[in-house]
Amino acid sequence: MKIICVGMNYANHNKELHNSLILTEPVIFMKSDTSLLKDGKPFFLPDFSEDIQYETEIVVKISRLGKNIARRFAYRYFEELTVGIDLTARDLQQRLRTAGLPWEISKSFDGSAVVGRFVGKDSLEHTLDNLPFRLELNGQTVQEGNTADMLFAIDEIIAYISRFVTLRMGDLIYTGTPAGVGTLHINDHLQGYIGERKLLDFHVR
Numbered sequence: 001m002k003i004i005c006v007g008m009n010y011a012n013h014n015k016e017l018h019n020s021l022i023l024t025e026p027v028i029f030m031k032s033d034t035s036l037l038k039d040g041k042p043f044f045l046p047d048f049s050e051d052i053q054y055e056t057e058i059v060v061k062i063s064r065l066g067k068n069i070a071r072r073f074a075y076r077y078f079e080e081l082t083v084g085i086d087l088t089a090r091d092l093q094q095r096l097r098t099a100g101l102p103w104e105i106s107k108s109f110d111g112s113a114v115v116g117r118f119v120g121k122d123s124l125e126h127t128l129d130n131l132p133f134r135l136e137l138n139g140q141t142v143q144e145g146n147t148a149d150m151l152f153a154i155d156e157i158i159a160y161i162s163r164f165v166t167l168r169m170g171d172l173i174y175t176g177t178p179a180g181v182g183t184l185h186i187n188d189h190l191q192g193y194i195g196e197r198k199l200l201d202f203h204v205r
């Protein structure tokens with residue numbers, strides 16, 4: 001199982017991170033298999049970062065083998081999705097990025113890919129291209145997004161990734177975060193929603 005992520009996929013988030021790149025193709029990176037954190041298990045703050053940030057994202061689970069998938073058929077390659085958190089060691093990422101080095105470890109550390117409960121893509125009361133999602137941190141909404149605001153839509157992302165990397169059943173794709181990212185602290189309580197359905201619920205320890 002591999003975990004593939006899309007960076008900089010919402011214009012309002014790129015603005016908050018002061019990225020002024022004009023993207024003509026999605027930005028792709030990966031997380032390790034040991035980054036997966038599920039079933040509401042707690043996330044333990046690591047000692048190598050002072051600034052672990054949450055990024056709330058729609059996560060798609062690949063349901064069949066695919067290579068060079070045409071965009072118009074991409075919807076056949078996933079059945080389930082959820083809301084997840086792409087945890088990022090922002091201080092480490094900035095340091096590596098400034099030095100022009102790969103920032104892999106700031107994204108792929110253990111527990112950094114949090115996923116909620118997966119639900120059928122056809123069981124949602126919204127269409128996939130207009131899917132509202134949000135994160136509540138200690139009871140306050142801190143991030144709100146809608147897939148309508150993605151720079152690259154889910155089917156475009158699947159088509160693009162599969163040109164380079166074969167997608168297999170069980171692979172996860174994190175589709176990017178909207179604005180509102182922020183730093184986590186010990187005992188924070190995170191709850192993620194798609195529409196009014198709560199799919200994610202865990203604590204920071």
Ligand code: ZN
Pocket residue numbers: 005006007055057086174176177
């Ligand atoms: Zn992200």
